Each structure stands twice: as structure tokens, then as C-alpha cells.
Amino acid sequence: MAHTPPLVPQMGTSGNGSTERTLARWMPLERSTRLSRTFKSPVVSSSPSVAGGQVNLEQESEILQKKLVAMDSEIAELTQEGCHLEELELHIEKMHEYNEVKDVAQMLLGRLAMVRGVTTRDLYEDYNLQLED
Template identity: 40%
Template sequence: MGEGSTGPGPRSLETRAQRAQGGPVWGGRRTESGLTRSCRGAFRSPRPLPKSGQADQTSEESLHLDIQKLKEKRDMLDKEISQFISEGYSVDELEDHITQLHEYNDIKDVGQMLMGKLAVIRGVTTKELYPEFGLDMND
């Protein structure tokens, strides 16, 4: 929605002359007339650019470091998986448990939404409805 001289409203209701006067164009590139030209220049990063030979070496070193960190994380996760398996957990059981938790959270979200709507209809807070439905404040 745009904002013409008559106030907020659809942009289609503004005249071409009103849009040409300046001011923000939602989703467009026009800026407010008070901004200086330097604000509309090309983007310049505040981070200094490395020297050309140094850039390749630095980025390669950075990639090797990232790869090493990922390998370490993979090894740590493999150890955790092995520990869970040795404790008697199965991957299928854990995946099922996670699925059930997602379903529980979805149902709880719907319940919270309905409680909120009921509270609005009654003109009370959601907190005030909890005792009526036998809910604990920590639920």
C-alpha cells in the first residue's frame, strides 16, 4: 500500500503526479528527497580487501580450517551416536520420539491459539482461563 497526499491507501488510487513528487515508493528504488546523492552510490564494504595473492592463500587456509572443524564435529557426533546405541537406544526409536514431540508441539500450539481466541472473546487474559481448564501455569 502506498501513501499519497490523501493518506494511506492503495497505490493505484494515487495519481501519476502524486507519485512523481518523490517520497518513498514501496518496493521501488526512489528515496526521500532529503537524502544526499552519496547515500545512493554503489555499496562499498567496510571490510578492507586483501591483496590479490594473499586472498587466494587466506581463503584456501580458511577452507581447510572449516573442513577440519567439520570433520571434528562429524567424529564427535559419531561418538555420541555410538554411545546412544551402546545405551540401548535405536535410531528408529529416537526418530519416532522426535516425530511425536513435533506432533505434541503442533497440538499444543493449536491449543494455545484457541485459548487466546477464547480469552479475547471473554475479555480476559489467557492466564485467567488456565484454572477453568485444569491447566498448570507451567503448561
């Protein structure tokens, strides 16, 4: 079976030289040497390997079971210390809100510094703000 290149839309031109926007001709896509190479994913596999080969499913399952046991024991320990899931969710929500407010404040300080022709660091000193905050 012969390989036929895929078709790609090409804008046509009218008799007066202007580009037609409504009609497109389908032209075969030429095969580029760059496109003919095999794809190599930039994502690195996070699963561990054994002697250069892939870990089999049983070993991977065992590793995940150990992680699950460790997480369960950590949850139990935190629960014994008095931590509750509702408190954690509230804390996370408050941290998101804090970060959003901080981002807006940083943006405003940056614009104010630009208007005044000074650095943001100068504004931190003017308003007694901590640089690490």
C-alpha cells in the same frame, strides 16, 4: 563504455487522465546514492578466523573432521545405550504433533478469553492448566 541506467516500467496515462493498465513505458531508473553504496550482508560468517584473517581450507577441513569424529562417538555411545534411529524419528514426529496441538489449544484459549473478556491466565486457572506447560 558509458554506464546506462536500468529501465523500470512506468504506468502510462491516457488522454482522459486515467491510468493505463495494459501498456507501460520503460523509463531509466535514476541512480540513488543509497543504491550506489556497497552491499554489506547481515549474515555473519560462522567460520572461525585466525589472527583476523580467513581460516584456510585445510584448517577448516580439520575442524570439521574433529566435529565429525565427536558426532560419530556420540552416536556410538547412544547406540550402546539402546537408542535406535527409528525411535528417534518417531519421537521427533510425536513432538511435532504435540507442538501443533498445543498451538491450536493456545489459539482457542486466546479466543475464548477474548470472548469472555478475561485473560488467558484466568482460563488456565479455570481449567487447572499449568502456565509452564
